[in-house]
Amino acid sequence: MAFRLYNTLTKQKENFEPVTPGKVGIYLCGPTVYKESHIGHVIGPVIFDALKKYLTYKGYQVKFVVNITDVDDKIINEAKRLGVPMKDLAEKLTAAYFDALDQLGVNSIDEFPRATEYIPKMIELIQRLAEKDAAYATETGDVYFDVTKCSNYGKLSHRKSDDQLEGSRELAGGGKRNAADFALWKAAGADEVGWDSPWSRGRPGWHIECSVMSMALLGETYDIHGGGMDLIFPHHENEIAQSETATCKPYVKYWLHNGLTRIQTKVAGGEWKNEKMSKSLGNIRPISELLEAYPPAVIRYFLLSTHYRRPIDFSDQALTDAQKGMMNIYRLLDRVNRLNGEDVYRYPCDVNSLTELAHTDEDHALREVLTAGQLKFLETLDDDFNTAGALAALHDLATAVNRYIDRRQLETKPDSDARTLALQAGRMITTLGRILGVFTEPLKSADSDDELTEKLMALLIDLRAQVRKDKNFALADAIRDKLTALGIALEDRPEGTIWVKM
RNA sequence: GGCGGCAUAGCCAAGUGGCCUAAGGCGACGGUUUGCAAAACCGUUAUUCGUGGGUUCAAAUCCCACUGCCGCCUCCA
Known part of the structure; x- marks a missing residue:
C-alpha cells in the first residue's frame, strides 16, 4: 500500500510522492521563545520526529528543520519586563526547549535555524516582493504584504478574506491598503533591538522567518510543512502568500497539521x-513540570497513542493509564531478557532466524503472528501515519509472545531454540517500536535507583526466600505487604523473585 | 456574525461505504496459575457508533437537519 497523508491544502488523503524522488524535506514551526515551553510545543516535534523516522525506515533521505523564532514583539516585551537582554532570554528558553526534546527522544531534527541569523535573507525576500509591488512601506517604516496581489489568498484555510473582516479586525499600525494585509517588517522603537533595512531600522514581521528559513534550507518548493492547527490561519496562509508571490513556484506540497493539546x-x-x-x-x-512527574518515554507514548490530527486531552489520569498500558510491553521485554540473559533492545529482529528456529506448531503459529503484526503495524502507519493503530499492533504482539512463553513453559523448561525464538519475537517489537522512537531502551524511572537500594532489595528478597522455604508465610507476606506500602511490588516468578517500583 | 473540526463501551481511543454482530489500552467481573499474592494467560464487559431523516443491494463510514463540544477569524505549537 502506498503511503498516504492528509493534506490540509486539498482536504483529503493523498499518496505521498516527494518533489525529488527519494528525498524529503520537512519543516515544522517551532516555538517563539518568550516563555517556557508547554506540552503543546513538544507534540509537533514528537510527531514529526516519528514521521521522519518512519520515512527514513521507508528508505527516504529526509532533512528535518525546526525553526526557533528568537525575535518578536512578545520576546521584546517579556525581556523588558524581566529587565534582561532579549538575546539572553531567548537563549535560555531555547536551551530549555532543546533539553525537553532531548528527553523525549526527539533526536532527528537536522537544523534549528534562528530567525536572527536570517535577517539579511528576510530583507532580500521583502525586496523581491516590493519589486513586484506586493509589498509596500508606510510612512512609519513598516512594510506590509498586499494580499490582493496574491490571487489565491485563502487557499489553505479555505476562507475568503472578504468574509472574515466584518468588524472583527482592528487596523493596527494604520497605513494598510487592505485590512487583511500583514506586516513583513516593523520599525523598531528607539530602545528596541533592530536591524537596518531599506525601509527603517526594525525587525521582521511574524511570518517571514518561516518562509525564508525553510526555503533557504529545503528549497523554494519542498515536501512537508507541519504545525499546530491554530497556525493554519493566518500564519501558514501568509507564508504561502509571501513565498509563492515571490518565487512564482508552489511553496509546499503537503501541509500537515496536528490537533491541539487541551x-x-x-x-x-x-x-x-x-x-x-x-x-x-x-x-x-x-x-519541564511534566518531565519531572512522568518518564519522558510515557509522554512520548501518550502523544503517539492518539492520531496526530485529533486534539489530545492532557490529564494525570490519561498519562497514568498510558503508562500502565505501556508497562505491559516493557514487562514482556524484561521477561524475554530474563529468559535469555540477553538485551532485547540492542539488536534488531533477525527475521530469517524466525523460520530457522520454528520447529513445533506453536513456534510456527508465533512466527505467523509476528509476520501479521509487522504487516499491520506498517500498513496502519501508511494510512495517514496512524500511530495509534500501530501501537495497538505492538500490544497484539506482546500478548502473543507472553502466550507463547506460557504455553511452551519456557521459564521452567530450558529449550534453547524456543527461548531464542521468544527473544527474536521481543526484538520484533523493539524493531518496530524503534521506527516510532518507542521501546528503544528500558524504561527509566524519574528517580533512578542507587547501588545501595539494589543491595538492600537483594538482601530482603534473600531473607524472604529463606522464611518462605521454612513455610513462615506470615512473615514472608508481611515483608511483601510492607514493601507494597512503600511502592515496591514483589513478583515471585519461576526463576526467582523480582522487584519493581510501582 | 463568518469559516472549519469533532461526537465510537464506565473512561481513553482506532476504524471513515461491504473483511465491523467495531482494533488496542485503562478499569471491572469470572477462570487458569500461585502457599497466598503479583505478573502472565483464557473468557465476559458497544447487535452498536450524539439525535432525527435520507441515499444505497449494503452506512459508524455518504447527504440533509438538529443538539453538544472544540478551534480559527487578534498572539498562539
Whole structure:
C-alpha cells in the first residue's frame, strides 16, 4: 500500500510522492521563545520526529528543520519586563526547549535555524516582493504584504478574506491598503533591538522567518510543512502568500497539521472544561513540570497513542493509564531478557532466524503472528501515519509472545531454540517500536535507583526466600505487604523473585 | 456574525461505504496459575457508533437537519 497523508491544502488523503524522488524535506514551526515551553510545543516535534523516522525506515533521505523564532514583539516585551537582554532570554528558553526534546527522544531534527541569523535573507525576500509591488512601506517604516496581489489568498484555510473582516479586525499600525494585509517588517522603537533595512531600522514581521528559513534550507518548493492547527490561519496562509508571490513556484506540497493539546481549565462559575492550552489563556502546563512527574518515554507514548490530527486531552489520569498500558510491553521485554540473559533492545529482529528456529506448531503459529503484526503495524502507519493503530499492533504482539512463553513453559523448561525464538519475537517489537522512537531502551524511572537500594532489595528478597522455604508465610507476606506500602511490588516468578517500583 | 473540526463501551481511543454482530489500552467481573499474592494467560464487559431523516443491494463510514463540544477569524505549537 502506498503511503498516504492528509493534506490540509486539498482536504483529503493523498499518496505521498516527494518533489525529488527519494528525498524529503520537512519543516515544522517551532516555538517563539518568550516563555517556557508547554506540552503543546513538544507534540509537533514528537510527531514529526516519528514521521521522519518512519520515512527514513521507508528508505527516504529526509532533512528535518525546526525553526526557533528568537525575535518578536512578545520576546521584546517579556525581556523588558524581566529587565534582561532579549538575546539572553531567548537563549535560555531555547536551551530549555532543546533539553525537553532531548528527553523525549526527539533526536532527528537536522537544523534549528534562528530567525536572527536570517535577517539579511528576510530583507532580500521583502525586496523581491516590493519589486513586484506586493509589498509596500508606510510612512512609519513598516512594510506590509498586499494580499490582493496574491490571487489565491485563502487557499489553505479555505476562507475568503472578504468574509472574515466584518468588524472583527482592528487596523493596527494604520497605513494598510487592505485590512487583511500583514506586516513583513516593523520599525523598531528607539530602545528596541533592530536591524537596518531599506525601509527603517526594525525587525521582521511574524511570518517571514518561516518562509525564508525553510526555503533557504529545503528549497523554494519542498515536501512537508507541519504545525499546530491554530497556525493554519493566518500564519501558514501568509507564508504561502509571501513565498509563492515571490518565487512564482508552489511553496509546499503537503501541509500537515496536528490537533491541539487541551487541558482542563476552571472557568468563571467554577465549572471545568477542556480547552486549548495556550500562553494567552494562562492554562499552560510547562513541559519541564511534566518531565519531572512522568518518564519522558510515557509522554512520548501518550502523544503517539492518539492520531496526530485529533486534539489530545492532557490529564494525570490519561498519562497514568498510558503508562500502565505501556508497562505491559516493557514487562514482556524484561521477561524475554530474563529468559535469555540477553538485551532485547540492542539488536534488531533477525527475521530469517524466525523460520530457522520454528520447529513445533506453536513456534510456527508465533512466527505467523509476528509476520501479521509487522504487516499491520506498517500498513496502519501508511494510512495517514496512524500511530495509534500501530501501537495497538505492538500490544497484539506482546500478548502473543507472553502466550507463547506460557504455553511452551519456557521459564521452567530450558529449550534453547524456543527461548531464542521468544527473544527474536521481543526484538520484533523493539524493531518496530524503534521506527516510532518507542521501546528503544528500558524504561527509566524519574528517580533512578542507587547501588545501595539494589543491595538492600537483594538482601530482603534473600531473607524472604529463606522464611518462605521454612513455610513462615506470615512473615514472608508481611515483608511483601510492607514493601507494597512503600511502592515496591514483589513478583515471585519461576526463576526467582523480582522487584519493581510501582 | 463568518469559516472549519469533532461526537465510537464506565473512561481513553482506532476504524471513515461491504473483511465491523467495531482494533488496542485503562478499569471491572469470572477462570487458569500461585502457599497466598503479583505478573502472565483464557473468557465476559458497544447487535452498536450524539439525535432525527435520507441515499444505497449494503452506512459508524455518504447527504440533509438538529443538539453538544472544540478551534480559527487578534498572539498562539
